[in-house]
Amino acid sequence: MWHQAELTLRPRPRGFHLITDEVVGAVAELREVRVGLAHLFLRHTSASLTLNENASPDVRRDFREWFDRAVPDDTGYFAHTLEGPDDMPSHIKSSLTGNDLTLPIRDGRLAVGTWQGVYLCEHRDHGGPRSLLVTVWGE
Numbered sequence: 001m002w003h004q005a006e007l008t009l010r011p012r013p014r015g016f017h018l019i020t021d022e023v024v025g026a027v028a029e030l031r032e033v034r035v036g037l038a039h040l041f042l043r044h045t046s047a048s049l050t051l052n053e054n055a056s057p058d059v060r061r062d063f064r065e066w067f068d069r070a071v072p073d074d075t076g077y078f079a080h081t082l083e084g085p086d087d088m089p090s091h092i093k094s095s096l097t098g099n100d101l102t103l104p105i106r107d108g109r110l111a112v113g114t115w116q117g118v119y120l121c122e123h124r125d126h127g128g129p130r131s132l133l134v135t136v137w138g139e
Contacts, residue, residue, distance in 0.1 A: 001036070002137045003029040009130040012122045014086075016050075016060040019132075020118040024110060027134050031108040036138015038110060041100045043131040046090035046124050048097040054117025067093050067123070090123035097121055105138055 007026050009019060023040065024030060030038060042049050053059045071092045074085030081087050101118065104111040110118075120130060 001029070001033065001139060002135070003027070004133065004135045005029075007132045007134060009120060009132055011126070011128050011130075012120065014064070014122050014125050014127075016063045017120045017122060018054055018060075018117045019120045020054065020110070020112075023118060023132070023134060027136060030105060030110070030136050033105045033136060033138035034107060036105040036136065037102055038105055039100065039102045039135040040118065041133045041135070042120070043133060044099065044127075045094055046087070047127055047130055048094040048099050048121040048123070049101050050097045050119045050121055051101055051103070051112065051116050052119060053115050055115050060119075063119075063121070067096075067121075071096075084125075086124050090127075093121070093123040105136065 005027050007023065009022065027038075040049055052063075071089045073089050075089075078088035080091070103118075122130075
């Protein structure tokens with residue numbers, strides 16, 4: 001079985017946002033797969049995806065703190081600033097985490113760890129809606 005769906009994720013502020021339930025809820029075909037894979041591909045260069053701890057909100061805050069300190073806005077040494085001071089820093093942050101995930105499916109569910117969740121990492125102050133292409137394959 002193969003299925004592909006494009007989701008439009010609502011605009012979110014800069015930060016790290018759990019989207020696991022949103023993705024699973026939007027792709028009903030995932031529940032039909034006994035064993036397979038789900039590939040999530042974010043069609044943007046200023047936001048990214050990651051899989052990480054899903055329980056403590058401190059994790060999301062700490063992620064943002066680290067990324068914003070590691071790659072600060074408006075430093076004066078970036079040439080690519082057409083869309084503002086968060087333009088180039090958002091591209092670098094996106095490259096650090098990546099724009100896709102491949103996750104196992106078992107018995108109609110994402111087979112991730114108990115404390116793991118899928119994050120949309122929004123690196124822009126006003127990134128807008130984000131397009132996520134989800135491809136499910138398996139039996």
